[in-house]
Amino acid sequence: MSKWTLFTKATRFWSFSVMLIPIVLGTVGAYVWERSFHPVLFILTLIGAISAHLFSNMVNDLWDYRNGTDTKAKNSAGEISTNSGLLTGGILSESFYAKMTWSMLAIALICGGILSIYSGWNILWFVLVGALIAYFYVAPPLRYGYRGKGYSEIAIFIAFGIMPVLGSFFVQTGHFSMKPVILSLPVGFLTTLLLFNHHFLHWKADEQAGKLTLVVVWGEQKALVFSRVLLFTGYASVVICVLMGVLPVYALLALVTAFWPIRIYRGLKPHNASPAYIPLMGASQKASVRCGVVMAATLLIQGLF
């Protein structure tokens, strides 16, 4: 395995698009509403936020391995593991993996430090809250992501919606505003949907390992209803953005991106084998990214013309 392949597997690198999109949205908002854009600060924000995201993926794997959760998922017949598989497969040692994990945190912290010097110390709030949310999702004593109370969904909504959109807006402008908060709602909900749907892939193994996700607590049928509600709420918030003047009316084009997940939901029964949820997960990721791309593009068009 090449070093790059190892890196992409260890960090679950290809999930980075769900962080890239909110960063772009906040930056485009700053440009369109305030005519403020600093390319170097944008690059630093991108590197810092994506490193923070990769750190959260890795620290999750590390603790799931230490807690034995990922080994259970690997050994459960019919279940689909969504961790990197490098620790459970013995491909990387725990100590090497931990060093890589803390390096990601270090990069994020350095970027956060530099940005706080240029854009204002308020950035440090994002650094503090981001690090706490990422670490205690799975690490003891909190392990708040596995309590089956919806805390993980709230954390994802904040970490992949409000924080990166508002944070990247703040980096460019040096102040806060309600506009980026409203702008963050669709991608916040749709990325929460992605995380929620990925729990369907291994919920039986999660249950055995005592990992209480909402799918485990509610059961498949009820969780599928909530999944649809999340999708609806995500797209309804695009309409809210338009009604509140945060996006131009032609941003409603983003609603078209709901077509793919809706088609997948139609093919699902109240109870399904794990593999049936792979297309749903793919469609949720695409919905979040495509909806965000259309929102950013239409906002930029409005600002340019």
Ligand SMILES: CC(C)=CCC/C(C)=C/CC/C(C)=C/CC/C(C)=C/CC/C(C)=C/CC/C(C)=C/CC/C(C)=C/CC/C(C)=C/COP(=O)(O)OP(=O)(O)O
């Ligand atoms: C996370 C971290 C390193 C934070 C440190 C500092 C930090 C935030 C640095 C960024 C500094 C910058 C760039 C500041 C500029 C202003 C900006 C843009 C601010 C936004 C900051 C930001 C990106 C905040 C979000 C931080 C993040 C990503 C928090 C993680 C959220 C979270 C709970 C993630 C869980 C991820 C996973 C893997 C879920 C799935 O796990 P699980 O359910 O177990 O399933 P599986 O079986 O698949 O493992």
